[in-house]
Amino acid sequence: MTKYYPIKSMIEWIFAAMLFLIVLPILLIVGILIKIEDPTGPVFFIQERVGKDNKLFNMYKLRSMRNPVIINEQELSHDDRMLKVGQVIRKLSLDELPQMINILKGDMSFIGPRPLLVEYLPCYNKKELRRHDVKPGISGWAQVNGRNHLSWEERFALDVEYVEKCSVLLDIKITLMTIQKVLMKADIVEKEVDYILAFDEYRKRQWEQEKVTNNVTPLFTQAVSFDSGSLVQNRKSEMQ
Incomplete structure (x- = not known):
């Protein structure tokens, strides 16, 4: 981590x-459209994620999907649940956009590794856990x-490298590249x-492949500690 990082949070706050005051009207309009299309659901999708130093926080997103629905004993697919406005x-x-609230709360930055699901926490190796040495970001390297389109190893x-x-x-550089990709609608995943x-x-x-290949139980040193009871209690469906 460089000397720049300590002042980064103040500048971003x-x-x-x-910026939040500027985009607030957009959030209000989109929120109304979400409620019109699906009045029973909330405007925001809130999910627990892993932040700096492996601390958990609630991340905010505008809801783009209906809550899981069962029809004829089958759960609607990802595409069927997607709202038109979504x-x-x-x-x-x-x-x-609502993640600016997370920045104001001190949970996130504009730029940094994306915050991932809590259930992923025991699966990182020591080097991969370094992504949690900084605050997660709305966009990242x-x-x-x-x-x-990247593999998990490439992402991490x-x-x-960013850390x-x-x-x-x-x-x-990342900010300018993010704006370019948003305008070009590049690397956006729309289908399940x-x-x-x-x-x-x-x-x-x-791990299973390693076990089969080496005919031994794969060794994995869990490099992070967390409340496993809380993890099970707070496990939610992924809607990234």
Whole structure:
């Protein structure tokens, strides 16, 4: 981590406060459209994520999907649950705007590794956990270099690279690249089949493959401690 990082939070808080006032009318309009299309659900999707130093926090997003619904004993698919306004929200990346609240609360930054699910926490190796040495961001080095088209190893390598090289110039570069990708609607996943395999499932398969290949139980040193009871109690369905 560089000398720039300590002043980064102060700069981003001031910028987030000003920007939040600007985008507030957009949030209100989109919130009304969400309630018109699906009056029974909330405007915001709130989910517990992992932040700096492995601390948990509630991340805010505009809801783009209906809550899970069972029809004829079958749960509606990802595509069937997507709101019409939700498709627009996803394409324009408006669903991330409420995370400015997280910046104002001190949970997140504008730029940093994306905050991932709590259930992934036991699955990181020691090097991958370095992504939690800084606050998670609305956008990050991995997001502007492939986003969901990257493998988990590629994502985490870029996250750790950001932690090691964090600077004003790198943040400006990522910000400009983010704006470009939003305008070009690049690397946006819209269909369930395009989603990368969940990291906990991906890592479990790796361990199983290692076990089969080496005919031994894979060794894995859990490098993080957390309240497993709270993890089970607060486990929620993923709606990234």
